[in-house]
Amino acid sequence: xxxxxxxxxxxxxxxxxxxxxxxxxxxxxxxxxxxxxxxxxxxxxxxxxxxxxxxxxxxxxxxxxxxxxxxxxxxxxxxxxxxxxxxxxxxxxxxxxxxxxxxxxxxxxxxxxxxxxxxxxxxxxxxxxxxxxxxxxxxxxxxxxxxxxxxxxxxxxxxxxxxxxxxxxxxxxxxxxxxxxxxxxxxxxxxxxxxxxxxxxxxxxxxxxxxxxxxxxxxxxxxxxxxxxxxxxxxxxxxxxxxxxxxxxxxxxxxxxxxxxxxxxxxxxxxxxxxxxxxxxxxxxxxxxxxxxxxxxxxxxxxxxxxxxxxxxxxxxxxxxxxxxxxx
Numbered sequence: 001x002x003x004x005x006x007x008x009x010x011x012x013x014x015x016x017x018x019x020x021x022x023x024x025x026x027x028x029x030x031x032x033x034x035x036x037x038x039x040x041x042x043x044x045x046x047x048x049x050x051x052x053x054x055x056x057x058x059x060x061x062x063x064x065x066x067x068x069x070x071x072x073x074x075x076x077x078x079x080x081x082x083x084x085x086x087x088x089x090x091x092x093x094x095x096x097x098x099x100x101x102x103x104x105x106x107x108x109x110x111x112x113x114x115x116x117x118x119x120x121x122x123x124x125x126x127x128x129x130x131x132x133x134x135x136x137x138x139x140x141x142x143x144x145x146x147x148x149x150x151x152x153x154x155x156x157x158x159x160x161x162x163x164x165x166x167x168x169x170x171x172x173x174x175x176x177x178x179x180x181x182x183x184x185x186x187x188x189x190x191x192x193x194x195x196x197x198x199x200x201x202x203x204x205x206x207x208x209x210x211x212x213x214x215x216x217x218x219x220x221x222x223x224x225x226x227x228x229x230x231x232x233x234x235x236x237x238x239x240x241x242x243x244x245x246x247x248x249x250x251x252x253x254x255x256x257x258x259x260x261x262x263x264x265x266x267x268x269x270x271x272x273x274x275x276x277x278x279x280x281x282x283x284x285x286x287x288x289x290x291x292x293x294x295x296x297x298x299x300x301x302x303x304x305x306x307x308x309x310x311x312x313x314x315x316x317x318x319x320x321x322x323x324x325x326x327x328x
Contacts, residue, residue, distance in 0.1 A: 001049025
């Protein structure tokens, strides 16, 4: 698997061209696979060349970090390990509140290090911008953790241009993680330009729009209301699934023509946008993992990409990303 650079200068990281989002192995995706199955999947990803693994304390909460920590033990020194702070968790439950107080950040990092069975987190993201805590305090605290050797690089998630600039002035931001896909192109307006200007890498989460762009979901799909947040998302309501199907149809038609799946084309499309973009598709199935890595083999002419983009641009997206502030 090829490599890409997140960030530039001293704060850059070289990672695999695709990462693995591990959230769905423990959180928000209905069916939660057996622990041993997920450990095997993570190790299979490493065998396929994936060296960029993403988790967070809130996934579970806590259980996903424990899972990832166990899975990566055999090859910890050969990967980039990412986690996140920023939510208020009490009695092992999310309160719905944000918390990026400096003391809280330090406590989260100490606990995450233990769960991940490591002495350093390679890339630590603020999961969501906390309006109650100055960004200078957040970035400054992470900077101290970097100097202490507990964290290597600083990242932000779902942050806007102003927050990115404020953070970067205090502590170099290596990567920004936000939702980005053919279906969700919000970052193109003002976030990607700031990343390019400041030399910050971009990590799209949900690059397959929570499996919608694979073509495996339709208006008859029903989600587990106990543990699958898609049942609350406007874009996964039957009417929106039908309205947005034109995008899946385009990906499927072009894929059939050139020998790729819709998922592979959707990931390849992201990789083609900028050389410093590294998607982190998540999956719980080995077959999908291998399918996703096949996106790196997609070869389309500039003319074909242009034609595909022209068709996509004509499709208006129905439904908001979230019904309330995101907690992916």
